[in-house]
Amino acid sequence: xxxxxxxxxxxxxxxxxxxxxxxxxxxxxxxxxxxxxxxxxxxxxxxxxxxxxxxxxxxxxxxxxxxxxxxxxxxxxxxxxxxxxxxxxxxxxxxxxxxxxxxxxxxxxxxxxxxxxxxxxxxxxxxxxxxxxxxxxxxxxxxxxxxxxxxxxxxxxxxxxxxxxxxxxxxxxxxxxxxxxxxxxxxxxxxxxxxxxxxxxxxxxxxxxxxxxxxxxxxxxxxxxxxxxxxxxxxxxxxxxxxxxxxxxxxxxxxxxxxxxxxxxxxxxxxxxxxxxxxxxxxxxxxxxxxxxxxxxxxxxxxxxxxxxxxxxxxxxxxxxxxxxxxxxxxxxxxxxxxxxxxxxxxxxxxxxxxxxxxxxxxxxxxxxxxxxxxxxxxxxxxxxxxxxxxxxxxxxxxxxxxxxxxxxxxxxxxxxxxxxxxxxxxxxxxxxxxxxxxxxxxxxxxxxxxxxxxxxxxxxxxxxx
Numbered sequence: 001x002x003x004x005x006x007x008x009x010x011x012x013x014x015x016x017x018x019x020x021x022x023x024x025x026x027x028x029x030x031x032x033x034x035x036x037x038x039x040x041x042x043x044x045x046x047x048x049x050x051x052x053x054x055x056x057x058x059x060x061x062x063x064x065x066x067x068x069x070x071x072x073x074x075x076x077x078x079x080x081x082x083x084x085x086x087x088x089x090x091x092x093x094x095x096x097x098x099x100x101x102x103x104x105x106x107x108x109x110x111x112x113x114x115x116x117x118x119x120x121x122x123x124x125x126x127x128x129x130x131x132x133x134x135x136x137x138x139x140x141x142x143x144x145x146x147x148x149x150x151x152x153x154x155x156x157x158x159x160x161x162x163x164x165x166x167x168x169x170x171x172x173x174x175x176x177x178x179x180x181x182x183x184x185x186x187x188x189x190x191x192x193x194x195x196x197x198x199x200x201x202x203x204x205x206x207x208x209x210x211x212x213x214x215x216x217x218x219x220x221x222x223x224x225x226x227x228x229x230x231x232x233x234x235x236x237x238x239x240x241x242x243x244x245x246x247x248x249x250x251x252x253x254x255x256x257x258x259x260x261x262x263x264x265x266x267x268x269x270x271x272x273x274x275x276x277x278x279x280x281x282x283x284x285x286x287x288x289x290x291x292x293x294x295x296x297x298x299x300x301x302x303x304x305x306x307x308x309x310x311x312x313x314x315x316x317x318x319x320x321x322x323x324x325x326x327x328x329x330x331x332x333x334x335x336x337x338x339x340x341x342x343x344x345x346x347x348x349x350x351x352x353x354x355x356x357x358x359x360x361x362x363x364x365x366x367x368x369x370x371x372x373x374x375x376x377x378x379x380x381x382x383x384x385x386x387x388x389x390x391x392x393x394x395x396x397x398x399x400x401x402x403x404x405x406x407x408x409x410x411x412x413x414x415x416x417x418x419x420x421x422x423x424x425x426x427x428x429x430x431x432x433x434x435x436x437x438x439x440x441x442x443x444x445x446x447x448x449x450x451x452x453x454x455x456x457x458x459x460x461x462x463x464x465x466x
Contacts, residue, residue: 005043006171006195007457008036011162015044015134018160019102024132026122026157027102030143031164032278033232034196037136038106040164049074050102055110063111064089074101087121094125102132109142119146119153126157140278141233166193166303169347170457176202181450185436189343192304197222208336212329215313218320226309233278239271240280244301247281248310252298272299280306287368287383287393288423296370304343311339337400340436345381345398348434351453352384352394358430358446361387362394372420380418382432393424396432404442407433411445 018027029037038054045052051071055063064083072079075096083089093103105111112118126133135154137143140163147154148161172191173184175198183205190207191197200221204210214220226244230237242261251257254272258265275281282302289296301307312335313320316328352365365384372378382396395418397410414431418424432446439449 005039006175007167008040008043011040011164012044014160014162015040019044019132019134020048020100023130023159024100024102025130025159026126026154027132027134028143028147028154028158028161029134029136029164030140030147030162031138032140032229033138034194035164035166036195037138037164039195041104041106041134041136045104050104052104052106055105055107057110058114060086060115063114067105071097071103086115086118090121090125094129094131097131099131102134104134104136106136107138108135109137109139109146112142112146123153123157126154139232141235167195168193168457169350169453170455172198173454174457175199178205181454182437184454185344185347185450186340188347189304189340190308194303194305197305208329208333211308211312211332212325215309216316216320216328216332217325222305222309223313223320226306226314229280229306234274236271240275243268243271243275244280244306245310245314247299248301248307249315252300254297254299257299276302279303284366286370286423287366287380307343308339311335341398341400344400344434344436347453348396348398348448349382351448351455352382354455355448355452357394357432357448360389360392360394360430363387365394365396368421368423370421372417373422373425374420376420378417378421380414380421382434383424389428391426392428392430393418394430394432395424396434398434399436401437402433402435403438404440407435407440407442407445407447411442 015027018025029041031037041052051074053067053070064086068079068081068083068089071093078092078096081092083092097103122133135147146152147158149155169184169188172178172188173181175195176187178184178187187201187207190211191201200214201207201210214222217223226241227237230240234240243257246257246260251260254265254268258268272281276283279302282300283291284298284300285291285293285296291297301310312328312332316331319328349365349367352362355362362384365382367379367381368383369379370377380395381398382394384394386392386394395414397414399406399410402410410433411431415429418429430446432448434448434453436450439447441447
């Protein structure tokens with residue numbers, strides 16, 4: 001299928017302003033692999049052509065020659081000189097290139113790996129004469145060390161720093177041309193908001209069939225995807241992979257993770273903080289608590305695809321290597337409803353802040369778990385404060401399927417039990433129920449379904465080159 005560039009309107013606008021606005025300068029674009037950074041840069045320079053070069057693993061000399069050849073397509077004769085070092089090439093660029101013409105270096109960390117002096121040289125030229133320049137990379141660790149860390153040569157030189165995030169769920173419907181919101185939820189539960197995964201899965205109406213080909217099959221392009229993600233950003237991928245594996249298999253507390261690894265809990269503080277910073281793991285705390293409450297903190301995988309991979313691929317690697325793809329695929333299908341339920345619950349929480357529920361707007365939702373005032377263990381799937389009335393809270397439950405009778409019973413139970421929780425006591429409680437399949441209106445109860453959670457992406461706005 002013909003793949004289209006989706007969303008990123010705000011990012012394109014900010015890039016335009018940073019490169020061709022009143023004060024053009026250095027732009028830093030980074031984020032984990034597969035999010036579409038290169039596609040975003042290509043969309044940018046399709047409107048206003050500029051030299052675009054992707055760094056690789058070659059030594060510095062061949063890379064300088066390749067970059068000079070790319071610049072030569074825009075500045076005839078630039079590649080006729082022999083650039084013996086990076087300073088000479090950058091000096092020639094600063095001397096000959098028009099002030100409004102940016103130079104775009106993708107996979108900048110790969111260039112720096114063969115030329116550690118490059119950031120300092122770039123700093124020198126930018127300090128002498130600021131001009132539009134783009135550095136981009138998938139290794140968030142290296143981009144931090146090159147541009148964002150206070151000790152980095154390029155620290156403070158960037159006029160725009162963009163960390164690309166996954167696409168919202170609404171864009172998946174358009175990307176895969178899915179007919180129903182329920183189908184969008186099923187695909188998003190597997191692929192999350194990573195556009196490259198969407199592209200690879202295009203043409204498969206059955207997400208599990210796509211997963212078998214792309215993930216479960218040892219020949220599949222995503223079979224070793226987490227290994228690549230960790231290699232990009234972590235100096236100790238073995239420890240981080242172990243933590244991700246344990247969280248993906250159901251270990252959500254720090255003490256439990258440390259116990260399974262046989263290490264002190266304190267030794268995991270830095271690896272966990274790094275995984276959280278990369279967005280691979282998320283810290284959850286109950287409504288009304290903060291992350292300082294480490295005893296109540298739970299950890300979960302922050303990316304749906306990683307959740308699927310560590311739940312179904314990692315524990316079955318030996319079986320898959322022995323050719324048992326059909327048997328593992330059958331096991332995945334049997335366990336899929338439970339996995340989908342957990343993913344649907346998180347999608348419901350994520351949707352709260354952008355929806356009008358019960359005629360009101362709500363802050364980002366979390367869950368609540370703990371012991372009530374009378375000593376009973378309890379859990380609520382969705383809890384959120386009202387934007388305009390902090391004493392008013394939304395309390396909800398998320399179900400894959402529920403009849404109208406079950407929905408009424410759930411709503412009555414939520415209304416009855418919520419005031420028993422210390423963090424909700426004395427507040428005005430509104431309740432809602434999310435139902436993925438077979439959602440039906442129930443008088444007197446707010447019921448939300450897949451269509452509400454998925455929503456519609458905004459209509460694209462035509463932008464002319466400036």
